[in-house]
Amino acid sequence: MINVIGLGYIGLPTALMLASHGVEVIGTDYNQTLVETLNRGQTTFSEEGLEQLFADALAGGVRFTTEYQSTEVYIVSVPTPYDEVSKKIDPCYVVAAVEKILTICPEDAVIVIESTVSPGTIDRFIRPLCEGRQVSLVHAPERIIPGNMVYELEHNSRTIGADSPAVGERIRRIYSSFCKGEIVVTDIKTAEMTKVIENTYRAVNIAFANELAKLCYYENMDVEEIRRICNMHPRVNILAPGPGVGGHCIPVDPWFLVGDYPEHTPLIAKAMEINEKMPDYIFKRICAMMEERGITDLSRVGLYGLTYKEDVDDVRESPTLQLLSRHPLPFRVYDPMVSRELVKGQYTDYTAFLDAVDLVVVMVGHSHIRANEAALDGKWIFDTRNVLKNAATYKL
Numbered sequence: 001m002i003n004v005i006g007l008g009y010i011g012l013p014t015a016l017m018l019a020s021h022g023v024e025v026i027g028t029d030y031n032q033t034l035v036e037t038l039n040r041g042q043t044t045f046s047e048e049g050l051e052q053l054f055a056d057a058l059a060g061g062v063r064f065t066t067e068y069q070s071t072e073v074y075i076v077s078v079p080t081p082y083d084e085v086s087k088k089i090d091p092c093y094v095v096a097a098v099e100k101i102l103t104i105c106p107e108d109a110v111i112v113i114e115s116t117v118s119p120g121t122i123d124r125f126i127r128p129l130c131e132g133r134q135v136s137l138v139h140a141p142e143r144i145i146p147g148n149m150v151y152e153l154e155h156n157s158r159t160i161g162a163d164s165p166a167v168g169e170r171i172r173r174i175y176s177s178f179c180k181g182e183i184v185v186t187d188i189k190t191a192e193m194t195k196v197i198e199n200t201y202r203a204v205n206i207a208f209a210n211e212l213a214k215l216c217y218y219e220n221m222d223v224e225e226i227r228r229i230c231n232m233h234p235r236v237n238i239l240a241p242g243p244g245v246g247g248h249c250i251p252v253d254p255w256f257l258v259g260d261y262p263e264h265t266p267l268i269a270k271a272m273e274i275n276e277k278m279p280d281y282i283f284k285r286i287c288a289m290m291e292e293r294g295i296t297d298l299s300r301v302g303l304y305g306l307t308y309k310e311d312v313d314d315v316r317e318s319p320t321l322q323l324l325s326r327h328p329l330p331f332r333v334y335d336p337m338v339s340r341e342l343v344k345g346q347y348t349d350y351t352a353f354l355d356a357v358d359l360v361v362v363m364v365g366h367s368h369i370r371a372n373e374a375a376l377d378g379k380w381i382f383d384t385r386n387v388l389k390n391a392a393t394y395k396l
Protein backbone atom coordinates (compact mmCIF):
# COMPACT_ATOMS: atom_id res chain seq x y z
CA MET A 1 0.00 0.00 0.00
CA ILE A 2 1.08 3.58 -0.64
CA ASN A 3 0.30 6.46 1.67
CA VAL A 4 0.31 9.76 -0.25
CA ILE A 5 0.92 12.64 2.17
CA GLY A 6 -0.49 16.01 1.03
CA LEU A 7 -3.51 15.98 -1.28
CA GLY A 8 -3.12 19.29 -3.08
CA TYR A 9 -2.57 20.04 -6.76
CA ILE A 10 0.14 17.37 -7.00
CA GLY A 11 -0.64 14.79 -4.33
CA LEU A 12 -4.29 14.32 -5.23
CA PRO A 13 -3.88 13.54 -8.95
CA THR A 14 -0.88 11.31 -8.13
CA ALA A 15 -2.91 9.34 -5.57
CA LEU A 16 -5.82 9.05 -8.01
CA MET A 17 -3.60 7.98 -10.88
CA LEU A 18 -1.98 5.21 -8.80
CA ALA A 19 -5.33 4.02 -7.45
CA SER A 20 -6.89 3.92 -10.90
CA HIS A 21 -3.99 1.75 -12.09
CA GLY A 22 -4.39 -1.03 -9.57
CA VAL A 23 -2.20 0.29 -6.73
CA GLU A 24 -3.65 0.30 -3.22
CA VAL A 25 -3.58 3.94 -2.06
CA ILE A 26 -4.57 5.92 1.00
CA GLY A 27 -4.30 9.69 0.73
CA THR A 28 -3.57 11.68 3.89
CA ASP A 29 -3.92 15.41 4.37
CA TYR A 30 -4.03 17.30 7.64
CA ASN A 31 -6.67 19.63 6.20
CA GLN A 32 -9.85 18.07 7.55
CA THR A 33 -12.20 20.06 5.31
CA LEU A 34 -10.31 18.91 2.24
CA VAL A 35 -10.47 15.27 3.35
CA GLU A 36 -14.21 15.58 4.09
CA THR A 37 -14.80 17.05 0.63
CA LEU A 38 -12.97 14.17 -1.02
CA ASN A 39 -14.84 11.66 1.13
CA ARG A 40 -18.13 13.21 -0.05
CA GLY A 41 -17.02 12.26 -3.56
CA GLN A 42 -16.11 15.80 -4.66
CA THR A 43 -12.82 16.95 -6.14
CA THR A 44 -11.15 19.98 -4.55
CA PHE A 45 -10.07 21.87 -7.68
CA SER A 46 -11.03 21.83 -11.31
CA GLU A 47 -8.77 20.25 -13.86
CA GLU A 48 -9.37 18.66 -17.25
CA GLY A 49 -10.00 14.92 -16.79
CA LEU A 50 -9.85 15.02 -12.97
CA GLU A 51 -13.50 14.04 -12.42
CA GLN A 52 -13.14 10.88 -14.49
CA LEU A 53 -9.83 10.04 -12.84
CA PHE A 54 -11.49 10.51 -9.43
CA ALA A 55 -14.30 8.15 -10.40
CA ASP A 56 -11.79 5.56 -11.64
CA ALA A 57 -9.75 5.89 -8.44
CA LEU A 58 -12.83 5.46 -6.25
CA ALA A 59 -13.62 2.32 -8.19
CA GLY A 60 -9.99 1.30 -7.55
CA GLY A 61 -10.56 1.66 -3.80
CA VAL A 62 -8.74 4.92 -3.01
CA ARG A 63 -9.38 6.25 0.52
CA PHE A 64 -8.78 9.63 2.16
CA THR A 65 -8.00 10.41 5.78
CA THR A 66 -6.28 12.87 8.08
CA GLU A 67 -4.30 10.02 9.67
CA TYR A 68 -0.86 8.82 8.61
CA GLN A 69 -0.80 5.10 7.81
CA SER A 70 1.70 2.40 8.67
CA THR A 71 2.81 1.14 5.28
CA GLU A 72 5.84 0.27 3.19
CA VAL A 73 5.87 3.26 0.77
CA TYR A 74 5.09 6.97 1.32
CA ILE A 75 4.85 9.70 -1.30
CA VAL A 76 5.21 13.17 0.22
CA SER A 77 3.81 16.10 -1.77
CA VAL A 78 3.51 18.95 0.69
CA PRO A 79 4.37 22.61 -0.03
CA THR A 80 7.97 23.85 -0.29
CA PRO A 81 7.94 27.65 -0.07
CA TYR A 82 11.03 29.87 0.13
CA ASP A 83 12.03 32.27 2.85
CA GLU A 84 11.42 35.76 1.46
CA VAL A 85 14.46 37.22 3.20
CA SER A 86 17.14 34.55 2.74
CA LYS A 87 15.53 33.18 -0.49
CA LYS A 88 16.44 29.69 0.76
CA ILE A 89 13.97 26.81 0.73
CA ASP A 90 11.76 26.59 3.80
CA PRO A 91 11.62 22.81 4.33
CA CYS A 92 9.33 22.94 7.37
CA TYR A 93 6.37 21.13 5.72
CA VAL A 94 8.52 18.30 4.35
CA VAL A 95 10.36 17.95 7.66
CA ALA A 96 7.06 17.84 9.60
CA ALA A 97 5.63 15.20 7.25
CA VAL A 98 8.73 12.97 7.44
CA GLU A 99 8.91 13.32 11.23
CA LYS A 100 5.31 12.14 11.42
CA ILE A 101 5.94 9.26 9.01
CA LEU A 102 8.90 8.12 11.13
CA THR A 103 6.66 7.79 14.19
CA ILE A 104 4.51 5.24 12.42
CA CYS A 105 6.33 3.55 9.51
CA PRO A 106 7.75 0.03 9.68
CA GLU A 107 11.47 -0.67 9.20
CA ASP A 108 12.44 -0.89 5.50
CA ALA A 109 9.82 1.68 4.48
CA VAL A 110 10.61 3.91 1.50
CA ILE A 111 9.86 7.63 1.83
CA VAL A 112 9.53 9.27 -1.56
CA ILE A 113 9.77 13.07 -1.53
CA GLU A 114 7.80 14.40 -4.52
CA SER A 115 7.84 18.00 -3.31
CA THR A 116 10.29 20.19 -5.19
CA VAL A 117 13.39 20.76 -3.05
CA SER A 118 16.70 22.56 -3.56
CA PRO A 119 19.81 20.46 -4.20
CA GLY A 120 21.09 19.03 -0.93
CA THR A 121 17.81 19.48 0.99
CA ILE A 122 17.31 15.77 1.58
CA ASP A 123 20.88 15.34 2.84
CA ARG A 124 20.72 18.43 5.05
CA PHE A 125 17.22 18.28 6.50
CA ILE A 126 15.66 14.83 5.94
CA ARG A 127 18.49 12.31 6.22
CA PRO A 128 19.45 13.40 9.75
CA LEU A 129 15.86 12.71 10.88
CA CYS A 130 16.23 9.11 9.70
CA GLU A 131 19.48 8.34 11.52
CA GLY A 132 19.37 4.94 13.18
CA ARG A 133 16.31 3.89 11.15
CA GLN A 134 16.20 1.35 8.30
CA VAL A 135 14.24 3.56 5.94
CA SER A 136 15.17 4.52 2.36
CA LEU A 137 14.83 8.00 0.94
CA VAL A 138 13.92 8.76 -2.67
CA HIS A 139 13.31 11.98 -4.56
CA ALA A 140 10.76 11.79 -7.38
CA PRO A 141 10.02 15.37 -8.46
CA GLU A 142 6.90 16.19 -10.44
CA ARG A 143 6.77 18.06 -13.77
CA ILE A 144 3.06 18.32 -14.55
CA ILE A 145 1.45 21.63 -15.47
CA PRO A 146 -1.97 22.70 -14.15
CA GLY A 147 -4.43 22.67 -17.03
CA ASN A 148 -2.95 19.49 -18.51
CA MET A 149 -2.13 17.52 -15.38
CA VAL A 150 -3.91 14.28 -16.05
CA TYR A 151 -2.44 13.90 -19.54
CA GLU A 152 1.04 14.93 -18.41
CA LEU A 153 1.03 12.58 -15.41
CA GLU A 154 0.66 9.72 -17.84
CA HIS A 155 2.88 10.96 -20.64
CA ASN A 156 5.73 13.03 -19.20
CA SER A 157 9.07 11.44 -18.52
CA ARG A 158 10.16 11.46 -14.87
CA THR A 159 13.27 11.44 -12.73
CA ILE A 160 13.80 9.25 -9.69
CA GLY A 161 16.73 9.89 -7.37
CA ALA A 162 17.67 7.09 -4.98
CA ASP A 163 20.66 5.97 -2.90
CA SER A 164 20.75 2.54 -4.52
CA PRO A 165 19.67 1.13 -7.91
CA ALA A 166 17.51 -1.46 -6.12
CA VAL A 167 15.41 1.14 -4.29
CA GLY A 168 15.30 3.31 -7.43
CA GLU A 169 14.03 0.33 -9.41
CA ARG A 170 11.38 -0.49 -6.79
CA ILE A 171 9.97 3.04 -6.97
CA ARG A 172 10.35 3.19 -10.75
CA ARG A 173 8.07 0.13 -10.97
CA ILE A 174 5.41 1.90 -8.90
CA TYR A 175 5.41 5.01 -11.13
CA SER A 176 5.49 2.91 -14.28
CA SER A 177 2.07 1.53 -13.26
CA PHE A 178 0.68 4.69 -14.90
CA CYS A 179 3.61 6.60 -16.44
CA LYS A 180 4.16 5.91 -20.13
CA GLY A 181 7.13 8.30 -20.36
CA GLU A 182 10.76 7.35 -19.80
CA ILE A 183 11.69 7.09 -16.11
CA VAL A 184 15.33 7.96 -15.42
CA VAL A 185 16.87 6.63 -12.21
CA THR A 186 19.73 8.69 -10.78
CA ASP A 187 21.02 9.83 -7.40
CA ILE A 188 19.04 12.05 -5.04
CA LYS A 189 21.02 15.28 -5.39
CA THR A 190 20.98 15.05 -9.20
CA ALA A 191 17.19 14.61 -9.11
CA GLU A 192 16.88 17.62 -6.79
CA MET A 193 19.08 19.77 -9.04
CA THR A 194 17.35 18.78 -12.30
CA LYS A 195 13.88 19.73 -11.06
CA VAL A 196 14.93 23.15 -9.81
CA ILE A 197 16.98 23.79 -12.95
CA GLU A 198 14.02 22.95 -15.21
CA ASN A 199 11.93 25.67 -13.57
CA THR A 200 14.87 28.06 -13.48
CA TYR A 201 15.38 27.59 -17.21
CA ARG A 202 11.76 28.61 -17.74
CA ALA A 203 12.04 31.61 -15.41
CA VAL A 204 15.18 32.94 -17.10
CA ASN A 205 13.71 32.55 -20.58
CA ILE A 206 10.45 34.24 -19.56
CA ALA A 207 12.49 37.11 -18.10
CA PHE A 208 14.30 37.44 -21.44
CA ALA A 209 10.94 37.63 -23.25
CA ASN A 210 9.70 40.23 -20.74
CA GLU A 211 12.81 42.34 -21.21
CA LEU A 212 12.37 42.11 -24.97
CA ALA A 213 8.73 43.26 -24.64
CA LYS A 214 9.82 46.36 -22.72
CA LEU A 215 12.58 47.11 -25.20
CA CYS A 216 10.17 46.79 -28.16
CA TYR A 217 7.60 49.01 -26.44
CA TYR A 218 10.28 51.66 -25.90
CA GLU A 219 11.15 51.48 -29.60
CA ASN A 220 7.45 51.43 -30.60
CA MET A 221 7.93 48.02 -32.21
CA ASP A 222 5.71 44.92 -32.15
CA VAL A 223 7.30 42.33 -29.88
CA GLU A 224 5.14 39.56 -31.34
CA GLU A 225 6.35 40.28 -34.85
CA ILE A 226 9.95 40.31 -33.62
CA ARG A 227 9.39 36.98 -31.83
CA ARG A 228 7.68 35.45 -34.86
CA ILE A 229 10.56 36.30 -37.14
CA CYS A 230 13.33 35.42 -34.65
CA ASN A 231 11.71 32.08 -33.88
CA MET A 232 12.00 31.15 -37.56
CA HIS A 233 15.72 30.77 -36.84
CA PRO A 234 16.19 27.02 -36.31
CA ARG A 235 17.96 27.45 -32.97
CA VAL A 236 15.95 30.32 -31.46
CA ASN A 237 12.80 29.89 -29.38
CA ILE A 238 11.80 33.08 -27.57
CA LEU A 239 8.97 32.48 -25.10
CA ALA A 240 5.87 34.65 -24.78
CA PRO A 241 6.22 37.75 -22.58
CA GLY A 242 3.47 38.40 -20.04
CA PRO A 243 2.31 40.44 -17.05
CA GLY A 244 4.39 38.42 -14.58
CA VAL A 245 4.90 34.88 -13.43
CA GLY A 246 2.68 33.02 -10.97
CA GLY A 247 1.97 29.56 -9.66
CA HIS A 248 3.75 27.45 -7.12
CA CYS A 249 6.88 26.70 -9.14
CA ILE A 250 8.48 29.23 -11.48
CA PRO A 251 8.27 32.28 -9.14
CA VAL A 252 9.50 30.13 -6.24
CA ASP A 253 11.99 27.39 -7.09
CA PRO A 254 14.73 29.50 -8.77
CA TRP A 255 15.02 31.48 -5.54
CA PHE A 256 16.25 28.30 -3.82
CA LEU A 257 19.38 28.48 -5.98
CA VAL A 258 19.85 32.21 -5.40
CA GLY A 259 19.48 31.63 -1.64
CA ASP A 260 21.97 28.76 -1.51
CA TYR A 261 24.48 29.91 -4.14
CA PRO A 262 24.25 33.73 -4.34
CA GLU A 263 27.74 34.12 -5.80
CA HIS A 264 27.02 31.73 -8.66
CA THR A 265 23.54 32.89 -9.66
CA PRO A 266 23.56 36.60 -10.65
CA LEU A 267 21.73 35.86 -13.91
CA ILE A 268 19.01 33.88 -12.12
CA ALA A 269 18.60 36.59 -9.47
CA LYS A 270 18.22 39.27 -12.14
CA ALA A 271 15.73 37.17 -14.10
CA MET A 272 13.60 36.66 -10.99
CA GLU A 273 13.68 40.38 -10.29
CA ILE A 274 12.62 41.20 -13.88
CA ASN A 275 9.67 38.79 -13.66
CA GLU A 276 8.66 40.05 -10.21
CA LYS A 277 8.56 43.64 -11.46
CA MET A 278 6.29 42.92 -14.44
CA PRO A 279 3.03 43.64 -12.51
CA ASP A 280 4.48 47.08 -11.65
CA TYR A 281 5.33 47.64 -15.30
CA ILE A 282 1.74 46.72 -16.21
CA PHE A 283 0.50 49.21 -13.61
CA LYS A 284 2.67 51.97 -15.12
CA ARG A 285 1.35 51.16 -18.59
CA ILE A 286 -2.26 51.26 -17.27
CA CYS A 287 -1.63 54.73 -15.81
CA ALA A 288 -0.25 55.95 -19.17
CA MET A 289 -3.30 54.55 -21.01
CA MET A 290 -5.69 56.22 -18.58
CA GLU A 291 -3.97 59.53 -19.16
CA GLU A 292 -4.09 59.07 -22.94
CA ARG A 293 -7.81 58.18 -22.91
CA GLY A 294 -8.84 60.72 -20.30
CA ILE A 295 -9.89 58.07 -17.76
CA THR A 296 -9.47 59.58 -14.32
CA ASP A 297 -11.23 56.99 -12.17
CA LEU A 298 -9.31 53.76 -11.48
CA SER A 299 -12.58 51.97 -10.77
CA ARG A 300 -13.28 52.29 -14.51
CA VAL A 301 -10.32 49.93 -15.12
CA GLY A 302 -11.11 46.21 -15.13
CA LEU A 303 -8.54 43.46 -14.62
CA TYR A 304 -9.65 40.33 -16.46
CA GLY A 305 -8.19 37.19 -14.85
CA LEU A 306 -7.14 36.35 -11.30
CA THR A 307 -5.48 32.99 -11.88
CA TYR A 308 -1.82 32.58 -12.70
CA LYS A 309 -2.45 30.94 -16.06
CA GLU A 310 -5.24 30.32 -18.52
CA ASP A 311 -8.09 27.89 -17.95
CA VAL A 312 -7.17 26.85 -14.38
CA ASP A 313 -8.58 28.03 -11.03
CA ASP A 314 -5.18 28.23 -9.25
CA VAL A 315 -4.54 31.84 -8.16
CA ARG A 316 -1.33 31.29 -6.19
CA GLU A 317 1.24 34.08 -6.74
CA SER A 318 -0.77 35.26 -9.75
CA PRO A 319 0.37 38.47 -11.50
CA THR A 320 -3.06 40.03 -10.84
CA LEU A 321 -2.81 39.34 -7.11
CA GLN A 322 0.77 40.67 -7.14
CA LEU A 323 -0.42 43.84 -8.88
CA LEU A 324 -3.32 44.33 -6.48
CA SER A 325 -1.21 43.72 -3.38
CA ARG A 326 1.35 46.32 -4.44
CA HIS A 327 -1.26 48.77 -5.80
CA PRO A 328 -4.35 48.30 -3.61
CA LEU A 329 -6.56 50.59 -5.70
CA PRO A 330 -10.24 50.36 -6.65
CA PHE A 331 -9.82 48.23 -9.79
CA ARG A 332 -12.72 46.05 -10.94
CA VAL A 333 -11.79 42.40 -11.30
CA TYR A 334 -13.35 39.41 -13.05
CA ASP A 335 -12.29 35.82 -13.63
CA PRO A 336 -14.61 33.20 -15.13
CA MET A 337 -12.66 30.42 -13.36
CA VAL A 338 -12.93 31.96 -9.87
CA SER A 339 -16.35 32.20 -8.25
CA ARG A 340 -15.24 32.67 -4.62
CA GLU A 341 -14.63 36.30 -3.64
CA LEU A 342 -10.90 36.89 -3.30
CA VAL A 343 -10.38 40.63 -3.78
CA LYS A 344 -12.26 43.88 -3.47
CA GLY A 345 -14.13 45.00 -6.59
CA GLN A 346 -14.53 41.42 -7.84
CA TYR A 347 -17.47 40.57 -10.10
CA THR A 348 -18.95 37.17 -10.78
CA ASP A 349 -21.01 38.39 -13.75
CA TYR A 350 -19.07 39.17 -16.93
CA THR A 351 -21.64 41.58 -18.39
CA ALA A 352 -21.86 43.56 -15.15
CA PHE A 353 -18.05 43.70 -15.04
CA LEU A 354 -17.84 45.01 -18.61
CA ASP A 355 -20.61 47.54 -17.94
CA ALA A 356 -18.60 48.92 -15.01
CA VAL A 357 -15.33 49.62 -16.88
CA ASP A 358 -13.88 51.55 -19.82
CA LEU A 359 -10.46 49.89 -19.99
CA VAL A 360 -10.13 46.09 -19.80
CA VAL A 361 -6.68 44.70 -18.99
CA VAL A 362 -6.39 41.08 -20.09
CA MET A 363 -4.14 39.58 -17.42
CA VAL A 364 -4.99 35.94 -18.23
CA GLY A 365 -5.80 34.49 -21.66
CA HIS A 366 -8.67 32.20 -20.61
CA SER A 367 -10.53 30.49 -23.49
CA HIS A 368 -13.56 32.39 -22.20
CA ILE A 369 -12.30 35.79 -23.37
CA ARG A 370 -10.97 34.40 -26.61
CA ALA A 371 -14.41 32.95 -27.36
CA ASN A 372 -16.23 36.15 -26.33
CA GLU A 373 -14.09 38.77 -28.01
CA ALA A 374 -17.10 40.52 -29.55
CA ALA A 375 -18.41 41.42 -26.07
CA LEU A 376 -15.42 43.76 -25.71
CA ASP A 377 -16.68 46.09 -28.45
CA GLY A 378 -16.57 49.72 -27.38
CA LYS A 379 -13.92 49.19 -24.66
CA TRP A 380 -10.28 50.11 -24.59
CA ILE A 381 -8.36 46.84 -24.29
CA PHE A 382 -4.84 46.20 -23.01
CA ASP A 383 -3.99 42.63 -24.01
CA THR A 384 -0.94 41.68 -21.92
CA ARG A 385 -1.14 38.05 -23.14
CA ASN A 386 -1.52 38.65 -26.85
CA VAL A 387 -4.56 36.35 -27.07
CA LEU A 388 -7.15 38.53 -28.78
CA LYS A 389 -7.49 38.48 -32.55
CA ASN A 390 -8.85 41.99 -33.14
CA ALA A 391 -10.01 43.70 -29.99
CA ALA A 392 -6.68 44.85 -28.51
CA THR A 393 -6.05 48.59 -28.43
CA TYR A 394 -2.78 48.10 -26.60
CA LYS A 395 -0.36 45.20 -26.39
CA LEU A 396 2.52 44.46 -24.08
Ligand SMILES: NC(=O)c1ccc[n+]([C@@H]2O[C@H](COP(=O)([O-])OP(=O)(O)OC[C@H]3O[C@@H](n4cnc5c(N)ncnc54)[C@H](O)[C@@H]3O)[C@@H](O)[C@H]2O)c1
Binding pocket: 005, 006, 007, 008, 009, 010, 011, 028, 029, 030, 031, 034, 077, 078, 079, 080, 093, 096, 097, 114, 115, 116, 117, 142, 143, 144, 145, 146, 247, 248, 249
Ligand atom coordinates in the same frame (compact mmCIF):
# COMPACT_ATOMS: atom_id res chain seq x y z
N1 LIG B 1 1.27 22.87 -8.30
C1 LIG B 1 2.12 22.60 -9.28
O1 LIG B 1 1.89 22.93 -10.42
C2 LIG B 1 3.40 21.83 -9.00
C3 LIG B 1 4.10 21.25 -10.08
C4 LIG B 1 5.25 20.52 -9.82
C5 LIG B 1 5.71 20.39 -8.52
N2 LIG B 1 5.04 20.99 -7.48
C6 LIG B 1 5.57 20.81 -6.13
O2 LIG B 1 4.74 19.86 -5.46
C7 LIG B 1 4.69 20.17 -4.05
C8 LIG B 1 3.25 20.27 -3.61
O3 LIG B 1 2.65 21.35 -4.31
P1 LIG B 1 1.08 21.52 -4.44
O4 LIG B 1 0.86 22.53 -5.49
O5 LIG B 1 0.44 20.18 -4.56
O6 LIG B 1 0.75 22.14 -2.99
P2 LIG B 1 -0.72 22.33 -2.34
O7 LIG B 1 -0.58 23.46 -1.41
O8 LIG B 1 -1.74 22.35 -3.43
O9 LIG B 1 -0.94 20.98 -1.52
C9 LIG B 1 -0.20 20.62 -0.42
C10 LIG B 1 -1.12 19.85 0.54
O10 LIG B 1 -0.31 19.35 1.59
C11 LIG B 1 -1.05 19.40 2.81
N3 LIG B 1 -0.09 19.33 3.90
C12 LIG B 1 0.87 20.24 4.23
N4 LIG B 1 1.63 19.76 5.23
C13 LIG B 1 1.13 18.55 5.54
C14 LIG B 1 1.50 17.57 6.48
N5 LIG B 1 2.55 17.70 7.30
N6 LIG B 1 0.79 16.42 6.54
C15 LIG B 1 -0.28 16.23 5.72
N7 LIG B 1 -0.67 17.12 4.79
C16 LIG B 1 0.04 18.26 4.71
C17 LIG B 1 -1.82 20.72 2.71
O11 LIG B 1 -2.95 20.72 3.54
C18 LIG B 1 -2.18 20.74 1.21
O12 LIG B 1 -3.46 20.17 0.97
C19 LIG B 1 5.49 21.45 -3.88
O13 LIG B 1 6.81 21.14 -3.51
C20 LIG B 1 5.49 22.06 -5.26
O14 LIG B 1 6.59 22.89 -5.50
C21 LIG B 1 3.89 21.69 -7.70
